[in-house]
Amino acid sequence: MSLEYLKKKRILLVDDEPELLKMVRSILEEEGYRQIETAQCVKEAAEKAESFSPELAVLDVMLPDGDGFELMEKLRKMGDYPVLFLTARGEDEDKFTGFGLGADDYIVKPFLPQELLFRIAAILRRTYKEEEPQVRLKCCTIDFSRAEVERGGERIPLTAKEYELLNALYRNAGRIVTIDALCEAAWGDNPYGYENSLMAHIRRIREKIEENPSRPVSLVTVKGLGYKLNVEGK
Amino acid sequence: MSLEYLKKKRILLVDDEPELLKMVRSILEEEGYRQIETAQCVKEAAEKAESFSPELAVLDVMLPDGDGFELMEKLRKMGDYPVLFLTARGEDEDKFTGFGLGADDYIVKPFLPQELLFRIAAILRRTYKEEEPQVRLKCCTIDFSRAEVERGGERIPLTAKEYELLNALYRNAGRIVTIDALCEAAWGDNPYGYENSLMAHIRRIREKIEENPSRPVSLVTVKGLGYKLNVEGK
DNA sequence: CTCAAATGTAAGGTAATTGTAAGGCTGGGA
DNA sequence: TCCCAGCCTTACAATTACCTTACATTTGAG
Numbered sequence: 001m002s003l004e005y006l007k008k009k010r011i012l013l014v015d016d017e018p019e020l021l022k023m024v025r026s027i028l029e030e031e032g033y034r035q036i037e038t039a040q041c042v043k044e045a046a047e048k049a050e051s052f053s054p055e056l057a058v059l060d061v062m063l064p065d066g067d068g069f070e071l072m073e074k075l076r077k078m079g080d081y082p083v084l085f086l087t088a089r090g091e092d093e094d095k096f097t098g099f100g101l102g103a104d105d106y107i108v109k110p111f112l113p114q115e116l117l118f119r120i121a122a123i124l125r126r127t128y129k130e131e132e133p134q135v136r137l138k139c140c141t142i143d144f145s146r147a148e149v150e151r152g153g154e155r156i157p158l159t160a161k162e163y164e165l166l167n168a169l170y171r172n173a174g175r176i177v178t179i180d181a182l183c184e185a186a187w188g189d190n191p192y193g194y195e196n197s198l199m200a201h202i203r204r205i206r207e208k209i210e211e212n213p214s215r216p217v218s219l220v221t222v223k224g225l226g227y228k229l230n231v232e233g234k
Numbered sequence: 235m236s237l238e239y240l241k242k243k244r245i246l247l248v249d250d251e252p253e254l255l256k257m258v259r260s261i262l263e264e265e266g267y268r269q270i271e272t273a274q275c276v277k278e279a280a281e282k283a284e285s286f287s288p289e290l291a292v293l294d295v296m297l298p299d300g301d302g303f304e305l306m307e308k309l310r311k312m313g314d315y316p317v318l319f320l321t322a323r324g325e326d327e328d329k330f331t332g333f334g335l336g337a338d339d340y341i342v343k344p345f346l347p348q349e350l351l352f353r354i355a356a357i358l359r360r361t362y363k364e365e366e367p368q369v370r371l372k373c374c375t376i377d378f379s380r381a382e383v384e385r386g387g388e389r390i391p392l393t394a395k396e397y398e399l400l401n402a403l404y405r406n407a408g409r410i411v412t413i414d415a416l417c418e419a420a421w422g423d424n425p426y427g428y429e430n431s432l433m434a435h436i437r438r439i440r441e442k443i444e445e446n447p448s449r450p451v452s453l454v455t456v457k458g459l460g461y462k463l464n465v466e467g468k
Numbered sequence: 469c470t471c472a473a474a475t476g477t478a479a480g481g482t483a484a485t486t487g488t489a490a491g492g493c494t495g496g497g498a
Numbered sequence: 499t500c501c502c503a504g505c506c507t508t509a510c511a512a513t514t515a516c517c518t519t520a521c522a523t524t525t526g527a528g
Binding site: 159161201 | 474476484
């Protein structure tokens, strides 16, 4: 059972004490985690999260410009990754607030390094069941980690927008994704007026992933409802 | 965010003290969990797991005929569901053994009921993403997230209007929905003058979901009142 | 700055979906 | 028995949502 891929996950640490931050970081790095970002307040954390797209967040409850709970709500709006809280001993109320809001684990300071590592590993293992770099489609495979499509030995690169759209479709593989949802995924805040542009992108994606782009089988349109990505295998 | 579906998950409790078993069971039942099995030793647990197919296991470390770690290895061979350990205070070595073997969480006795509930909910939430509701009818199933009807292995797509109408009927499954209400659902603002069109759509839907569209059993008409969708309840 | 690649826009085309209409049932009442 | 209302059924016409393509604009690397 190879768990190596878990070491590549992006982890965001947020704590106001630089000492603790440094300690936790070194614990994780020693264990082999390679992608770690840190922040010392809510504002900084939100900015880092935006560009870093963490796959796990470890948050202190007490922060100079707010609290960890408020921060978690912010983070949850951006992506659905697990959140683990650190807090001072004994504040049971905090613990319950955190769990109630949907935290994934809660560790009381002071803690044993080993326990932190185990809990992080347990959450990552559950959340990211197995590495799935290759998504198989009818007549090609998509490699999201390289943003490439492989078809008949040939490697075709995806552009940024194509990647975002395909990813949004893949996250809902098999289900219908509305035009609005796709615009939202690709253009964010102001996703209006791009319907036509979306269509052009869909066409370009189809030229990369379909045998016959005019008779799509993997990225099909459901008239009046949206688009749907069909992936192979259970 | 509906978390109701988590309450239906099958949970296996294993502990040698009948008292504790009873207590944990009542904590869970009070919270709304409905499918709970218990066992008092490794042997019994293995048997129950076989027939019960748990979706989460809560294990004590100390058992009369073995230990929880050994049991976890047995369970893992049968299925990949999360395991949470309960143990007596202070046995840090146990804790690390458990996590090292792939446990998902670890709670030290004595614990607060609330904490157990939160940790169980957190694990279930991460492990089991919300499932899509499949609506079962007399001779087919409807999958709204894919806008498809599955009948005898065949997948028949629904069009936008068909989707809207079926959805409106499903939201009032078993009850009569008036013609006006259906027009309202499908045509919004100005739902007048579409009665005939509605009929044509009803026909098309029946051809997709009924054995004999002319003798409907799932989407029946109630003369003078409207239509009604009969779903197979359980 | 320059150039190529990526992205957005526009316009004519097309086919599936939807609307329409006309004739056909069926069951209840007179 | 006949008639009528309310719904069914079908074929076909109209619409609209999407396709396709060429081209304009933006972006970003060097």
